[in-house]
Amino acid sequence: MLIYLQHHVKHVLYFDVGMPPEALQMIQEQAEWSTPSQLAAKIQSQYPQVTTKQIHSAWRGLSQEFWRHDDEQLPSTKKLLAEYGDQVDVFEPVDVPEGVEILAWGMKRIADPLRGKIVEIGIDATYNTNSKHLELYSIMGEFDNAGFPLSYCLLSTATAIDQGKRTKALAGWAQCVRDKYGLNPVFIHTDKDMAEIGCSKMVWDAKINLCWWHLRRAVRVRLAKGKLSTSPYNVDRAMKEFGFIDANFIPPGTQIDIEDCEGGSPDDIVLPLVNAETSSSSTNPPTMSLPNPPANQPPAIHPPILGQPLGDALNALRIKFSLPSIVSAVGRVIQGAGFKLHIAPKQLLPDIEEEEPKPMEDEGSISKEDDDSDGPSRRTFCPVVYHEPIINMMERHYCAHPSILGYGPPDAVGIKKWAVRQSYNFCHKNKLPEVWAYLWENWYRKGWWELWARCAHKLIPVLKTTMILESHWRRIKHDFLHHFHMPRFTKLAPTYYQKLDQRLTETACYRELSSWRKGFKKIWRKLEKTPITMPVNDAYRANTEKWTCTCPFFVTSRFLLCKHLIQSMHRVPPVFFLEIQRYREPPFWRHKSLKPLDGADADTALIPMEGGGEDDEDENGAQYDEEDEEDEDDLTYELGHTGKTFEEAMAAEINLISEFASGLKHQVQFRDQRMLNTLQREGAAFFRLAKACMEKEKRMNSTRGAPVSTWEKSTGSAMFYRTRPTNVDQGT
Incomplete structure (x- = not known):
């Protein structure tokens, strides 16, 4: 048997899908300043078979020669910086804790021209800028209300075990910047980072200003949380500083949360003893307040405190439960320890009377959403209705300064007392003891007030936030890191060199001024x-x-x-x-x-x-x-930016009013109350002006009564209205 084979479909011809040498040459020539997306359009127009992925892989490999000098990141960066000795200074910080990885350098071409001109600086950190997860810090100086980077620091403390390791390492870096460039600022702007605040205090004698944006966000986030556990409140310290603070205005039976402290737990926290016999009105023991348990499920209870009888522990915790719930909870604790419970309820807790849970009244604020419910009210940390008033009040305290006479007290001591009294009275009036404990311990007590209040220094800084740093991070991540996976300061620095030269060089015209x-x-x-x-x-x-x-x-x-x-x-x-x-x-x-x-x-x-x-x-x-x-010139400004003459503008307004009045007369026949309400509501300002003008004209043309005063309240809006003579027809 013979078999005949015949191809009816021709094979698709194979062709080379590799990167052409000419395309590689184009990528190599433009790898430093062009992005893969920019190269793709140009290369694919000449070599359509080349994919975008091929172009990106080739660009990534070829661009490594510009930045990769070692397999390890920090040694590679240090070698790269050494090639630009005319632009940067590589620092060697001293007294850095063992195990800390740090690389710091200064921007010589920026810091030297600004020597002696920097009054305010900002310190901040950003993350996720490299694959090793190093923290990138920067010190920026303010000049002409704009930020200029003075120094950078790459830091990692993952392998260090010393106490205060980050603060010590940052202090070593800041000291290098201070000594090298003679940097002695009057104001240092930062967020709530305690390491940045601590290193600033160690190196400079300057006023630390917390960023208002970060402060406002921190307070708003804390007020929005519903948990009642709050910062450890030392009422004795508060009363010692301000006598108007009431010793009994403390969080009632709320568990202390040591972590509820802005910037980390303070070093001066002294927890009171957990014992009902030793507790006093001046301290709030770390008790807890639990919500009502769900149906058919006993409430959870913490084990007794070691070394303390079960009855004393329950008394110290100040928990009110129904008797069956208490017995069930205690039974679970005892059974969990390996024992069986064979005790009648009255034998176990003979002194506890059976009591149904009651809503807590006058012990704090009630959530607004719970007011409309049929169940018992539930206390919250701070109802939503008080959030914005507290934020606005703190902003007024933040901005008050003795230089602005008449707004607040004339000195810094008086401003602090005024601010504390306002905050305390607000919380006391609205029954917010937890909020007062948080505000006092984190913002108003000595040591914290001085960090954010402007009145703590005789001068008012130009900057109010750290937005010069946030804008700088955004520029690095969005403008450079987004396109170049390994951005180099040689791409970013020239922008600041040019901007600084334009501000320091006198020219015949104004170009590229600060935003x-x-x-x-x-x-x-x-x-x-x-x-x-x-x-x-x-x-x-x-x-x-x-x-x-x-x-x-x-x-x-x-x-x-x-x-x-x-x-x-x-x-x-x-x-x-x-x-x-x-x-x-x-x-x-x-x-x-x-x-x-x-x-x-x-x-x-x-x-x-x-x-x-x-x-x-x-x-x-x-x-x-x-x-x-x-x-615009003054004439155009006086005419309201319309380009019309006075007569044309006034005639247009009169015609509009006349036509509208005619249209209103047409509405009378329909007797639509909604139209009348809208007219009175939307036209209230115009009607007030009309009444004031007519009242002024009536009094000016009257021979009785006192003459109209220029600053009289009733006719203040009609100040520029010239009255008509008495012989003019009032109906026209």
Whole structure:
């Protein structure tokens, strides 16, 4: 038998899928500054068979020659830094604990030009920047309200066993930076990291400022937690410092949580004895409060404290249970120890009377969501309704300073007493003993208050947060690490070299100014047009000579600005926003263009702008334009930025009002109460202005009664309204 084979389908031709040498040459030439995604589009346009994965693998291998000098990370980094001796200084920290891995270097081309010019620095760490999980620390200096990296430190303490190992290692690094570049700041900004705070205290005699953003987040997170166990509260220490604190206002029967301390457990915690006979009103023993047990399930109970009788332990724990629950729980404890329980309930606990669980009243706050339930109320650490008031209160305490006279007491001691009294009264009034214990032990007691309150130093720092460092980390991780898996400082440093040269070199034009100036200009222009409610609150005094104001907005504002000050000055020219500099003592803003209005004294009278007023507190929620405004001349500004003449703008408004009034007359026939309610609600401000103007005109044309005062409250919004003569037809 013969078999004939015939191919009906031709084989697909094989071709080489390897990387062409020409493509490898293109990758090698651009491996240092181009990313794989950038190379892929160019290479695949000429060699379509090459995949993106091939390009990335080739780029990764070829780029290693630029950064890999050793198999170990720290030795490789040290050898790489040695090649750039003209740009960096590699440090050798002393007194570093055994087992600590550290590599520190300074940015010579940045630190040397800024020698003697740095007043504020920031210290912070970031993680997940390398495969060995080394902590990357940085010291950045503030210059012209912008951050410049002065030094870096790679650190690992995983194999060290010394106490305070991280603090000692960071102190050795900071000492090198101080000695090498003569760095002696007045303010040091950091978060709650106790190692960073400790090393700053060891190396510098400076005011430590906790970042307000981190402080606010820490307090908000703690207030949101429902657990009642709180920081160990030493009421004796609180009463010794402030006599108005009540010894009986302590967390009732709440378990102490040593870990509930910001920045780690403090060293001065002394736990009271766990014994009902030795406990006093001035200490809160570490008792616990458990929720009601589920149905048909006895509550869990901790074993008795070693060396203490079972009855004393139960008394010290202050637990109220029903008798069957107690017997069942004690029985489980005894049986767990290998014994059998054959004792009647009355024989076991003859002194305990059977009692049903009762809701705890007047022992703390009640959660809002539990108020509407049918079951018993449950205490919470802090109800949601009190979160924002506490945060806002702490911000006022954070920003208060003796330089801003009239807002708070005139000295630092008085400000602290004022702040503590406000916090204590708030917690006492709302029955929040756990919150008061947390606030006092973590923020207001001696040693912690000085870390975050601005009043602890005679100057007010320019920075309020560590955002210059957070922005720096974001730049490293998002702009460089995202594209280059092994980013080198040679890619990042030139950006800061250029930015620093532009600020230190006098040029004929303004280029690449700090980003804060754009935000400063937006806020200034916004406050120029924000109406001032008349009459002005007697407590608000704008001092144009010292550039301070006692209104709430000024003290908490980022740039120390408010509408009262800005509207007391002549309009500034565009060059003002390019040249203005911020100072740390009054007057905080100084420029030749800042001139008070004619006749204004140091404590100037406030002149409202046209357009009616809202409450002063509305400034806090003001949203500024997304895009920066262009510089306009004074005439355009006075006409409201519309480009119309005064007559055209006024005629347009009058026509709109006339047409709307005609439309309202048409609505009367429908008798729709909803339309009337909407009109009264949405047009309330306009109606107030109309009534004020008509009242002013009526009184001005009347021969009876006292003349209208310019600053009279009833006609304050009608200040610029000129009354019509009496012979004019009032109906037209």
